[in-house]
Amino acid sequence: MNFTVKNLAASKHRSACAVVGVFDGHRLSPSAQDLDRLSHGHIVNILKRGDMKSTPGQTLCLYNVPQLNCDRVLLVRCGKEKELDAARYRKVLHGAAAALANLGVKEAVSFLPELDVKDRDLAWRLRKTAEVTREAHYRFDRLKSKQDGNGAPQLRRLTLNITDETELDIARKAVEQGQAIANGMALAKDLGNLPGNICTPSYLASEALRLARGNRRLQAKILTEKEMKTLKMGSLLSVSRGSRQPPRLITLSYHGAARTEAPYVLVGKGITFDSGGISIKPAATMDEMKFDMCGAASVLGTVAAVAEMGLPINVVAVVPSCENLPDGNATKPGDIVTSMSGQTIEILNTDAEGRLILCDALTYSARFKPRVVIDVATLTGACVVALGKEASGLFSNDDELAQELLKAGTVSGDRAWQMPLWEEYQDSLKSNFADMANVGNRDGGAITAACFLARFTKDYRWAHLDIAGVAWLSGGVKGATGRPIPLLTQYLIDQAQG
Numbered sequence: 478m479n480f481t482v483k484n485l486a487a488s489k490h491r492s493a494c495a496v497v498g499v500f501d502g503h504r505l506s507p508s509a510q511d512l513d514r515l516s517h518g519h520i521v522n523i524l525k526r527g528d529m530k531s532t533p534g535q536t537l538c539l540y541n542v543p544q545l546n547c548d549r550v551l552l553v554r555c556g557k558e559k560e561l562d563a564a565r566y567r568k569v570l571h572g573a574a575a576a577l578a579n580l581g582v583k584e585a586v587s588f589l590p591e592l593d594v595k596d597r598d599l600a601w602r603l604r605k606t607a608e609v610t611r612e613a614h615y616r617f618d619r620l621k622s623k624q625d626g627n628g629a630p631q632l633r634r635l636t637l638n639i640t641d642e643t644e645l646d647i648a649r650k651a652v653e654q655g656q657a658i659a660n661g662m663a664l665a666k667d668l669g670n671l672p673g674n675i676c677t678p679s680y681l682a683s684e685a686l687r688l689a690r691g692n693r694r695l696q697a698k699i700l701t702e703k704e705m706k707t708l709k710m711g712s713l714l715s716v717s718r719g720s721r722q723p724p725r726l727i728t729l730s731y732h733g734a735a736r737t738e739a740p741y742v743l744v745g746k747g748i749t750f751d752s753g754g755i756s757i758k759p760a761a762t763m764d765e766m767k768f769d770m771c772g773a774a775s776v777l778g779t780v781a782a783v784a785e786m787g788l789p790i791n792v793v794a795v796v797p798s799c800e801n802l803p804d805g806n807a808t809k810p811g812d813i814v815t816s817m818s819g820q821t822i823e824i825l826n827t828d829a830e831g832r833l834i835l836c837d838a839l840t841y842s843a844r845f846k847p848r849v850v851i852d853v854a855t856l857t858g859a860c861v862v863a864l865g866k867e868a869s870g871l872f873s874n875d876d877e878l879a880q881e882l883l884k885a886g887t888v889s890g891d892r893a894w895q896m897p898l899w900e901e902y903q904d905s906l907k908s909n910f911a912d913m914a915n916v917g918n919r920d921g922g923a924i925t926a927a928c929f930l931a932r933f934t935k936d937y938r939w940a941h942l943d944i945a946g947v948a949w950l951s952g953g954v955k956g957a958t959g960r961p962i963p964l965l966t967q968y969l970i971d972q973a974q975g
């Protein structure tokens with residue numbers, strides 16, 4: 478999908494569909510007013526008849542509006558004019574994008590960027606328009622023998638109209654950024670939605686290599702089982718023992734600044750299928766454990782987006798990847814392994830495998846002399862119980878970093894909520910036979926998982942995002958969300974601006 482930015486009066490545009498906002502009380506946005514005037518009050522007349530529900534994001538498509546150069550006018554409800562905030566604006570964008578997808582027009586012009594949104598500037602509005610529009614048109618039908626879409630054409634080009642000519646350059650850059658983020662999210666969703674028999678650790682590695690081939694500032698490096706053995710990654714390797722698929726440790730580095738600049742390191746959990754291992758999970762919804770590599774997908778997607786934006790920073794994605802399966806050779810409850818850090822771990826539950834692969838990847842990450850390390854993982858069901866599907870769980874050993882990430886979440890609308898990492902919680906990881914156990918009791922499961930990771934991240938500023946609740950949706954809308962790429966890219970954009 479292509480986006481172009483223009484600065485033209487609504488009445489001057491020729492298009493298959495003009496998208497304009499309308500507020501409560503028959504109040505029209507400036508462009509809607511323009512079209513209304515041209516059509517001698519046609520739009521207000523229709524609103525007065527009360528044919529349109531007032532819920533924000535609700536749409537009504539008008540055909541044959543008199544005097545207009547556009548074949549259709551798509552009205553989008555925006556609620557009360559004074560109440561238009563970021564969350565509502567996203568609803569408006571989503572409603573408009575979904576309606577456009579349904580109409581099956583190939584091209585349209587949107588006047589929604591002209592709307593004033595509380596505490597958000599034009600660049601943000603345009604970035605979100607690109608992101609949300611792409612999001613609404615995302616399909617994953619490559620594994621169906623016939624592609625969906627019942628023959629209706631897809632939106633190919635959306636023109637975004639702005640009201641101030643002097644802002645054209647800013648606007649174009651913002652749209653490019655939105656596109657880059659949307660591309661990163663589409664990549665992450667594709668990887669998440671692919672089944673475990675296709676998206677294996679080797680498949681993730683080949684995707685990193687493919688990304689690196691497409692951009693000279695990207696570099697991929699893949700470690701095999703043998704190399705991980707040499708590095709003494711005993712914890713990571715204990716998880717992959719039960720699998721026929723070889724494990725991989727993937728790094729994808731982006732160099733947008735001098736080599737001497739410390740990088741942002743993003744570590745993503747890449748369990749391509751989590752059966753629980755010998756501590757096997759119940760059958761119901763076990764298929765959703767193909768999404769257990771969504772952390773990996775999100776850090777690869779973030780690096781891809783940062784590379785496409787060309788941000789002047791260095792970023793490294795580190796992805797430990799393997800399957801967690803039962804087998805005669807699999808790790809058993811009670812087994813004790815030695816992590817790369819030298820600390821020993823008693824594995825009381827083989828289903829708490831995420832932390833076992835992450836701890837070695839976190840130890841490995843120190844070699845990049847990172848500015849910060851952020852790990853992203855579908856780590857605990859307990860986090861879903863605590864925060865539901867709205868927010869990622871955020872843990873950090875550095876309060877400034879935590880605040881920056883929380884802010885990036887608020888600005889992007891991809892929110893996180895901070896949880897405690899207090900020393901007192903560490904007690905539950907006590908083991909009689911090793912330095913620590915890999916699980917505590919049931920209480921505070923998301924916190925004790927983070928406490929486990931904290932034992933491996935003492936040498937640098939670190940944050941952990943538990944995305945178990947936000948990485949995918951279930952039921953009729955089952956599918957990966959691409960979160961937390963909006964949060965991570967917003968954070969890195971902020972950092973790049975200094």
Ligand code: BES
Binds near residue numbers: 753828830857859945
């Ligand atoms: N990948 C799961 C976490 C998960 C479960 C995410 C359900 C989303 C939905 C993780 O590897 C896991 O199994 N965690 C266990 C930890 C427990 C054994 C301490 C869990 O949450 O039950």
Ligand code: MN
Binds near residue numbers: 751828
């Ligand atoms: Mn598990």
Ligand code: ZN
Binds near residue numbers: 748751769828831856
């Ligand atoms: Zn898992």
